[in-house]
Amino acid sequence: MAVRDALTSDRVVDAALALADAHGLEALTMRRLGAALGVEAMSLYRHVASKDALLDALGDALVAFWIAPAAEVGTPPETATPPAAGSPTPGGTTTEAWRTAIATIMHRAHRELLSRPWAIELLASRPHVGPARLRYAEEITAALLDAGFSTQLAHHGLHIVDGTIMGFSAQEARRPSAEAMGSGVQRLWDGELAAEFPAISRTIRERHDHGEEYTLMVDLVLDGLARLRDGERPPRTAPSAPYPQLIG
Amino acid sequence: MAVRDALTSDRVVDAALALADAHGLEALTMRRLGAALGVEAMSLYRHVASKDALLDALGDALVAFWIAPAAEVGTPPETATPPAAGSPTPGGTTTEAWRTAIATIMHRAHRELLSRPWAIELLASRPHVGPARLRYAEEITAALLDAGFSTQLAHHGLHIVDGTIMGFSAQEARRPSAEAMGSGVQRLWDGELAAEFPAISRTIRERHDHGEEYTLMVDLVLDGLARLRDGERPPRTAPSAPYPQLIG
DNA sequence: ACCTGAACACCGTTCAAGT
DNA sequence: ACCTGAACACCGTTCAAGT
Numbered sequence A, B: 001m002a003v004r005d006a007l008t009s010d011r012v013v014d015a016a017l018a019l020a021d022a023h024g025l026e027a028l029t030m031r032r033l034g035a036a037l038g039v040e041a042m043s044l045y046r047h048v049a050s051k052d053a054l055l056d057a058l059g060d061a062l063v064a065f066w067i068a069p070a071a072e073v074g075t076p077p078e079t080a081t082p083p084a085a086g087s088p089t090p091g092g093t094t095t096e097a098w099r100t101a102i103a104t105i106m107h108r109a110h111r112e113l114l115s116r117p118w119a120i121e122l123l124a125s126r127p128h129v130g131p132a133r134l135r136y137a138e139e140i141t142a143a144l145l146d147a148g149f150s151t152q153l154a155h156h157g158l159h160i161v162d163g164t165i166m167g168f169s170a171q172e173a174r175r176p177s178a179e180a181m182g183s184g185v186q187r188l189w190d191g192e193l194a195a196e197f198p199a200i201s202r203t204i205r206e207r208h209d210h211g212e213e214y215t216l217m218v219d220l221v222l223d224g225l226a227r228l229r230d231g232e233r234p235p236r237t238a239p240s241a242p243y244p245q246l247i248g
Numbered sequence C, D: 001a002c003c004t005g006a007a008c009a010c011c012g013t014t015c016a017a018g019t
Helices: A009-023 A030-036 A041-046 A051-064 A097-115 A119-125 A131-146 A151-180 A184-189 A198-203 A210-229 B009-023 B030-036 B041-046 B051-064 B097-115 B119-125 B131-146 B151-180 B184-189 B198-203 B210-229
Strands: none
Touching (some): A009 A030, A009 A051, A030 A041, A051 A097, A051 A119, A051 A131, A097 A119, A097 A131, A097 A151, A097 A210, A119 A151, A119 B119, A151 A210, A151 B151, A151 B198, A198 B131, A198 B151, B009 B030, B009 B051, B030 B041, B051 B097, B051 B119, B097 B131, B097 B151, B097 B210, B119 B151, B151 B210
């Protein structure tokens, strides 16, 4: 009983998020989700087309955390007069506004992704583009266009920023479980594999700040984008050969 | 009957790869895999601890395609004398050797990942680090150390390169299905959402070469790493505020 | 209109039984 | 030693039936 007023699809997604937070993504089954809502599993299908659709909605709900809740704030969609690029930020520094804007999104997304161990797995397996992901893409693209990027380069920039967020977070999320597991990583750490893998054996014991490493990557990407905008192409590094001489 | 000689764990993994290639990752069930090998599902458990272990092995088999088959080639683990950084490549250009080496891996990994629509999903959901992933990490780290990167920076560099490969490929793999699906992307393309999402509406119709975009990202990352090695820190871009003024 | 019970066609995995 | 059959405890989803 308790609070059972009118099941809505939003309430279903909220409950799914809570269930995944509590017991992991594999515990998110229609039967358990129904139970959590005090209802049979089959009742959920009145509010959600399928489990796939539910997971898509859940993924988009995660992306919603990355962006400012503009719909709530009440700022009209006024993009007529972009702020001049290079204008000083409220803080008084002279960092270009677009860099601050995109760095903010990148750090927030990273933080949100790492706050839920199951978040990256879900998003990586769901190609769905919902309203939140559109808003997220819009914010990044708008920041780039306003900063004088060409439409072509802004398009590339969105993909580069998006790829950086997802890829770096995924790689970082992989770390703790790899260390926890008895996989090769543990034996590396113990120095067992120093002969076979000398380079990673040397570097793996480094103490390093994860947050600092992501900041490094964010700055590297934003700096690279700024250089591209300013016409400064990095030296083109051609791969030596698409493939080694494999048989077949 | 046909070829049924001695089921081995390698044969099981090979069959799993073929099955996923033919019918997708969701078709890879123990029952169907057994049938493909002319055997009952339960027989597989003699060669594979669990389905999870099988998926881990399959993921590592994918990573093996990214690296040169050194075990076969017969090059001894001779890392005593690193080639001098900045030496001319066989092609006659003066690109530093480490950039060519890492760019080669990045392009090969990207190509392999995109050749199997299910590859990124599998790798993103499997934190397991197997022998192939260790070799892959070793090759990248060794290239960086040989090129004069500090152990600290080589460690960061590995994570940055790995994150770039996975993130960019995932983002790219998402594109076709997003366009195929009736999600917001199609309506964007039709110009329906131009008012709500002006920036992405402007950029989305760009014709652009996907391979070229990845090359751009690879060069951006390698150039950024080179600058870090040479002590040239990009301007630190602090996010404006960790979080917007949210209630609660 | 909304929820349910029973059922269908699947899963991964265990375990005693076969050869 | 290696493979199997039946079974267990689950899945997502359909559908006629309840209120």
